[in-house]
Amino acid sequence: MNQLFCLESYLVISSFLFVIGLIIVLTKNNAIQIIIGIELIFNAAALNFVAFSYFRPHVTEGMQLSGQIFAIFVIVIAAADACAALAIILSLFRVFKTTRIQNINRLRG
């Protein structure tokens, strides 16, 4: 039980999340799917913050929850990011009638 409930297992899960998110970002065509991948990468980072904060051996007074606060920040940023990204995707869809990012390449020289 103690063996499983250690920092390394959190880091492994977090890196799994990060790699899955990265692969989604690299391979998916759909812009919305890519945003989902980005969310996964955010959450991998948030998980790291929480894990490091929890398993920290020496903690200064008043700083015990600093990692968790960062995680909340990350969630807020992710939400704001999703808002902005979805708005962009929506307006792109209006112009291009598609969300396939391969087809949205008007800027290519």
Place this chain on the structure above:
Amino acid sequence: MNLLSIVLYPLISSLLIRMWGGKNPKLAGWLGCVSIVLSFVVTVKVGLHFFINSSLEPISHNLLTWAILPSHAILFSLKMDVLSFVMSLLITGVGLLIHIYSLGYMKKKEYGRYFSYLNLFIALMLLLVLSDQLLMMFIGWEGVGFCSFLLIGFHFESHKNMNAAKKAFVVNRIGDLGIFLAMMIILAVLVQEKQLWSLAFEDIRTHLDLFLTKSIFGMSLATVLCLLLFIGVCGKSAQLPLYIWLPDAMAGPTPVSALIHAASMVTAGIYLMCRLSFLFDVSHFASEVVMWVGIITALFGSTVAIFQRDIKKVLAFSTVSQLGYMTLACGVGAYAVAMFHVVVHGAFKALLFLCAGAVIKASQGNQDVYQMGGLYKDLPWTHAMFWVGALSLSGFFPFAGFFSKDLILSHVHEHHLFVFVLAMIGVLLTSFYIFRLLYLVFYSGKKRDLPGYITPWVMKAPMIVLAFLAIALGFLWTPSFLGSIDLFPQWMSSLYMIPFSTHSLWFEIGLSLLALLFSAVGLIAARKLFVHGPIADQWIKEKFPKLYQLLLHQYYIEEFYYKTFVHDGPPSNRKLSQDTAFTNSLFHFISVIKGMFDRYVIDGLVHWFAWIPQFLGSIYARIQDGQIQTYIRWITMASLIVLFYWFLWVSGMIA
């Protein structure tokens, strides 16, 4: 400086006319004529030196050094000796008269283009004769060919004229190849043997023995050079294998025919042979070739001229024939005589062409002699001038043609008896065809009521001057029984080593009388046959259709060229092209192979070179394809590589 200005006046005025003359015909006409006047005056001024100081020392003016490498420099310089002087006088003198004539002949709106071309021609022709080495002469040689192209196709609205221009250009290129090869051989020999980077006539003359001792294909190099140069001469001076462009060149305006295709440009070939006479003199084989080509061309031209219907075509074949006589004179070594005939012919042939121009102008563009006739009342002036030209051409005493033709005949007689007989027949034919033309145009029963056309003075005056010259020029070189004036051979004496014939007095008189008799027979026969119209032509056409067609079609030489070299056949006669002649298929086969070579080897090479950067570019283009995911991929890959090495470094596996 003086020599340079002779060339520069017409050149600069040509540019000026091209820039501002188009909208201002008066300016174009004035500039065109004044520049030639200046050029003429300077030529005379420079040339007077020969007579005042009575030394035939040439005057030279260095222009520039064309340095291929500093040690291998070819010097460009202008040089005027008596030969160049005589040619320059001919070009600027006759050129000036024809410029003035053109003021009346050409339409006002054509002035700008016309005079700029004509001035450019004069400048380049002067460059040709004033150059002291082959390379710069070749520049002039090509340049006058180009101007000839422009002027033949002057009325380019008609497809026929453009074809004639193209034909002249292409045929001249064939000849130019010969000259180009000769230049390369000369340069190669001089560089190899003497380390002399030069094409100057003087250097060739000094090292003449080099060309005599070396040989290729069992011929001495001098002979090979002469034959190659003679190909060029054939092209420019319309000798037999390559004459075909000259009759078609009559598509140009008539003054152009008078200046370029009778008086000056076509004599460039004769000039070249005279300039390099020392080279032709040492090669007997080449001289024989030149002689035979000359006499055959002379006879060819005069026979073909007999049945032509176009007034300008008759004169064109007459020019071919007369150029044949000049070549013949060169072939028998009488270079000074050839030059004499060049000058004399320049005067009377220009005169004949200008008369023809006046006739064409009066009959509103009609050139068919069958539709003329009875013009002597409408055009009394032109009629008189034409008589002078015709008498001079056929060699009647005291016209200039008499003297030059007599000299050619006596030199030929000395050299080769059979050729002499042929030349005599040529004299008869010459007289016959020119008086046939005269009687058909000016007499021949029928009356045409022309709308009263009065030849303007700008056209009359040049004709009068030329008529005067066509009489007076002969007295520069008269035979012994007529005072034995020898101004002309004295001028030329420093240039040519020709043993002048020393016949007995009675022989010379006999020869002259014989030639006169032949000319008179031609005149009388033409008068009998043609004074009432082209009845004789019809008669021959019915009785001897083969002969008539043979002569009318110029011995089918043109058809032969069209069938062999031009795949499509002559534009006038499409039927021929349907014949699947052997030569036709042969040339088709060769062209297919050439096409394959061109497509796969030459084009293939070019495409291969073009493919290399394209291939490399396609690789690098993949890095920047505009897809954000691709960029992320590259970033990820690069970060992984950096991380990997960082781990290795941290773990101490690499230093």
